[in-house]
Amino acid sequence: MKKCIITVYYLIDNFCKIYQELERKRLIPSSNQRNRDGKLSLAELLTITIYFYLSPCKDFKNYYLYYLSHKYKGYFCLPSYSRII
Numbered sequence: 001m002k003k004c005i006i007t008v009y010y011l012i013d014n015f016c017k018i019y020q021e022l023e024r025k026r027l028i029p030s031s032n033q034r035n036r037d038g039k040l041s042l043a044e045l046l047t048i049t050i051y052f053y054l055s056p057c058k059d060f061k062n063y064y065l066y067y068l069s070h071k072y073k074g075y076f077c078l079p080s081y082s083r084i085i
Helices: 002-026 042-054 062-073
Strands: none
Touching: 002 042, 042 062
């Protein structure tokens, strides 16, 4: 299972890099920029979301607070639940 999450993350990360490049080309340039990046990358957020749908959990809050923090400890530097929602 550990190899599987790394493989899924790798594929999602490659997709996000291609998507962000296409998005950057198509969007109108703006002077409004965030001053700092978030703790989690887009690929990490998508991986967490995909694994939520594959988990036995019924709601995202319990998945994020209990299941994810215990099962995948060390894979993600997780911010608090209130910041993710």
